[in-house]
């Protein structure tokens with residue numbers, strides 16, 4: 254009898270874009286493995302289309318944080334995985 | 337290195353108050369510029385090792401010239417290409433600090449090519465971050481030593497060629513031919529995998545310094561979308577396709593595991609016997625004792641000496657500082673070499689001080705010694721109210737403008753001429769100044785002259801000049 258393994262809970266995270274620190278270079282969008290970031294339609298204070306989180310699906314991997322050249326434009330947090 | 341939270345490092349300022357303009361939260365770099373990525377990696381490492389408060393950055397000329405806007409560390413910004421030399425001085429003076437050098441490719445491999453080579457060869461215990469973006473970014477995209485063959489820049493509009501400009505310089509390979517460096521790696525600021533490698537390299541290079549393991553350098557292939565005139569998101573592919581084949585990634589040298597920590601203390605300077613070794617008369621010279629200050633106001637003077645080339649302006653500065661030093665003062669001497677040095681005027685800044693000297697620059701002066709008319713016109717406005725102005729009245733045929741300073745007109749060139757050479761007019765001024773202020777002991781200064789004037793033949797005349805200058809002041813003021 255084979256034991257049915259529960260699918261491992263997907264790691265969960267959340268990403269916050271500080272809109273006025275973003276220069277819309279698009280690196281985070283290209284690099285995000287989950288493809289949960291997009292360029293916003295609107296402009297920020299500097300006149301760039303900032304990056305925007307779709308609101309769901311972030312794993313908290315931090316890849317976008319290192320892809321981003323701005324010191325404080327991206328904040329990523331890991332959340333407790335849902336059991 | 338997974339973390340619970342990825343946020344702005346504490347080694348950055350919360351707000352970039354030093355940045356000009358209304359925006360104090362984002363950097364001055366263009367969208368997609370690689371400098372920011374490297375900054376973040378360095379900042380996170382400083383956080384991790386807890387060394388922010390003892391870190392001193394040495395920033396270059398180039399787009400990263402304003403690094404001090406961002407890092408909550410010690411920061412020095414230096415002349416183009418000279419960061420490794422300045423870092424050497426800082427690290428030797430403060431062996432316990434963490435000294436980080438940050439340079440672009442124009443700065444490091446172009447104008448500063450020799451500086452980095454010598455610092456690496458000495459095995460200075462510093463960490464160098466070298467941003468290779470194949471171009472001069474700040475000045476608008478001229479060819480750098482790292483520009484790729486065929487690449488069009490404003491100074492190679494037809495593309496760089498081997499025949500005309502030579503092939504790009506591979507810095508880590510070049511330095512790895514030297515014995516002293518302990519860790520040299522090239523990374524690329526591109527995709528997630530390379531970013532991780534770059535973070536590890538940055539961490540390793542800083543850790544090496546924390547452990548006192550000698551000279552390390554990380555070269556980062558970095559996007560300059562503005563200089564390359566492409567979109568940021570295309571620039572990372574461009575690095576993979578165009579740069580990486582020419583600049584192979586990875587560690588070109590890594591002997592960190594095998595090196596012992598280099599003792600942090602620089603070799604102490606032993607003054608004893610140095611005079612004989614250098615064949616100078618210093619040891620036979622009587623120590624110039626302090627004079628007796630005539631007025632409190634004359635203490636700790638900031639002196640500007642100015643005249644034309646050939647009047648011994650710089651030597652007069654040397655004389656003041658040499659005698660001041662022998663008398664136990666703190667002294668500094670800063671010659672000013674402008675384009676005007678060639679043929680025109682010369683000047684130097686001198687400080688003689690009881691307290692330690694913060695800066696050798698003399699902007700506002702307590703004393704101006706003006707040996708010709710242009711110098712008087714140029715520097716008279718900078719004398720502080722109540723200051724002292726000595727001018728060579730044999731050459732200056734105008735009246736000074738100021739009525740709030742003490743003016744001593746000394747016919748220095750005339751007096752010197754009577755002694756036998758106009759060349760010692762500078763020493764006449766020295767004698768006049770010392771007599772007026774009493775900051776140094778006149779007799780000792782006369783005796784100390786051989787310690788800074790090398791041509792023995794001229795010593796008696798110069799000694800006479802000091803005495804005559806003093807005598808003139810005694811008799812006329």
Ligand SMILES: Cc1ncc(C[n+]2csc(CCOP(=O)(O)OP(=O)(O)O)c2C)c(N)n1
Pocket residue numbers: 397398399400416439440441442443444447467469471472473474475480
């Ligand atoms: C002595 C001197 N020479 C020339 C310049 C002009 N200059 C300013 S930045 C620069 C090149 C910087 O290029 P790089 O080091 O590649 O840095 P980047 O701007 O690409 O980051 C030059 C030549 C200068 N400021 N000082």
Ligand code: SF4
Pocket residue numbers: 266267268284285286287288289290310311312313314315316317318329
């Ligand atoms: S943390 Fe990872 S998954 Fe989340 S947005 Fe950033 S790159 Fe995407």
Ligand code: SF4
Pocket residue numbers: 270274275276277278279280281282303304320321322323326327
């Ligand atoms: S990488 Fe940073 S600056 Fe670029 S779009 Fe994303 S958040 Fe904005």
Ligand code: SF4
Pocket residue numbers: 364365366368369370371399469473474559560561562563
């Ligand atoms: S010109 Fe190039 S190196 Fe300079 S800030 Fe812009 S992208 Fe960065």
